[in-house]
Amino acid sequence: MDKEQKAIERIKTASDMSLHHYKKPLVCTYSGGKDSDVMLELFKRSGIPFEVHNSHTTADAPQTVRHIREVFQRLELDDIKCEIEKPTYQGVRTSMWRLIPKKLMPPTRLVRYCCSVLKETGCANRYIATGVRWDESTQRGTRTEFEKIGHTKADKEAFTTLMLMNDNDSRRRMTELCMQKNKMVVNPIIDWTHSDIWEFINSEHIETCELYQCGYDRVGCIGCPLVSKKRYKEFADFPEYKKLYIHAFGRMLEERKRRGKESKWKDGYEVFLWWMEDDNIPGQMTIDDFLEV
Template structure:
């Protein structure tokens, strides 16, 4: 292993890179053996995706790149993805941007909300299921999931099998059948794998600082939104983003208007469906304020407009 001089923590950086590449190589071998198809590098346009993509290039394995177009990514993210995919295709690697569908029909966040009859939330994340997680069925994929990002992800392993329920999932703490394993269960395992999506998380143990150290030291082109104060570059308005959503809608007001229009259409459907008990919301804007956790209530007085305080 080469030594990088003049770089703080260079040995640690090289160790993380080497371990991640070895995970990719092992997953590639498993993908080709069990599925007969190359490993897929999933790409969202964020910093972790850019690191994963660079590691794939350095691994020397055959791979494909896939992006699920959510319809609610910021323009900068969409342009960054397109730029990266053009570069990838020029190198002869397959790069696919998958447009979302729902019940066999093309959809977007704005058509999905009225059909579901409720806003997406932390507990009802139907948007992720439809817009992000339907791609690469029955394939072995690589993601940028990291323990450092959340407590929930701390339960994830370097290798996983994704089933229909949580009980069907296999993580790194369980036995995973490798190519050189000799077991009476081998054929059964291979058939099971072909019916599920397998996942490798090469940078699962990378910290936030490790990601940026790698990007800066290797001069990797990244999403320009990070230079605008963003710590995450996911879907605009994602309920998981908490208070940062206000900044997102301030920077991208067109998305706020699109959500409000979708909520208006949602209310029309609910009123037609529940004539005896219509929703309490009066407009899509009311839904938006509730969705954003606004504590203001209808009827609150304005100190200036109601004449309690003089503007002079």
Template sequence: MDLEQTAIERLKMASDMSLRLYKQPLVITYSGGKDSDVLLHLAGKSGIPYEVLHSLTTADAPETVWHVRDTFRRMELAGVKCTIDTHRTPDGGNVIMWNLIPRKLMPPTRWMRYCCSELKEGGAKGRWIATGVRWAESAKRKSRGALEVLHSNKSKRLTLMNDNDASRMLMENCQLKGKRVVNPIIDWADTDIWEYADAEGISMNPMYACGWKRVGCIGCPLASKKERRKEFSQYPKYRDSYIRAFARMLAERTKRGLDGSWKTGEDVFHAWMEDGVLPGQMVLEGMEDI
């Protein structure tokens, strides 16, 4: 069975389970990146009923925001329910990257990815979702399965129908209230994604045509230093937004009596970027890479 057919069969199986267990259609999570565009196309070809969900991070590039809006406009004209998920504070305000950083009292890092957990992963509670997760994206994702039950308690998570583990059953008896997840393109390589998108004429985020290897939050700590420098060079207003958020973070830390070597938002930014600039040093605009 080829990759497309296998992915479609996974979608059909998850859709059937979602309709039986939750009495609601499968939710396709959509980021505006290449994997989610391929996933959305496969969902359409599968013939299943589905909805689409985009989690608003407030730190995506403008091109990604426009691409998501254009895609949703097409989907809605075709009768597909599309939702942009925003996040709320206990007092009813919006959670955005720029007020999340002061609230967490530290910058987001590859080890403390609170931005992902609060801005990307909280939607579709009580629903069965489909994601574009692929093993080829990182070594960590090789532990992910084609069908999963996620839970806030890691010890209670299940990987179902893991293609790397013949000992697992297709489904396992579970009374957990964790989120059910299907990863239909888990075993696709990067070349499979691009070849399929080209063959099917899938409209992709325009950032890829401009040489971008990844599209996600500007400044994501999971990206390489080179990628992050490129992002802030092209989108300097995002750099300024991070610096202002870091300054508010320092003010909140001072209010709570927390010490630290950082004095300004720029000090935090340079430490976060690991660019070798010491607290109090000045860097002339355009000379950041020297």
């Protein structure tokens, strides 16, 4: 079985479980990136009923936001339900720039509160599909085709084993295992490589975000710490986002001072340079200084 057909079979299996357990269609999560566009095409080919969900991070590039809206407009013309969810924190609408002062620290590779608040809170008590792939990172290499959010390691192993079995009895037992209301996840393209993604996009003439034609190999939050030095190009291309981060870091320092927290920076610009891993900034705080937060 080729990877395309295998991915579609995973989608169909998850769809059956979503309709049976949640009484609602499977949700295709959509970020506007290349993996999301591949996922969306596979969903269309699967023939299942589905919905599409985007978490508006507030830090995506304008081109990404525009691509998402254009894709959603076309989907809605085909009567496919689409939702762009605006982020909230502690019951109030928020953004990356409001979140930083509240968290009293910049988002980092080790403390990714931005992801947990801006990207991962949607679709509660639903079965969702993501574009997670093993070859994206070592950490993602531990993920499985079918997952249940909020499970123990033993639950995960039992859940995965049952999902990989094909007989109807195993599906019945898996349903019983998952009767507790939780978010459940299928990763249809988990075994696809970077080359697989682009080969599929090119062969099937799938439209992607224009940033890929501008030298970008990823589409996500501008300034994400996980992309390391590539952030320099992002801030060169999108200087207004740099200003937003610096301003948010300045308000973060004000809030730390108000709460009596230590700070070794003079202003938001020094925080920004530290955040960009500039070794020339004296008196830098380390991530350990923030752990109490």
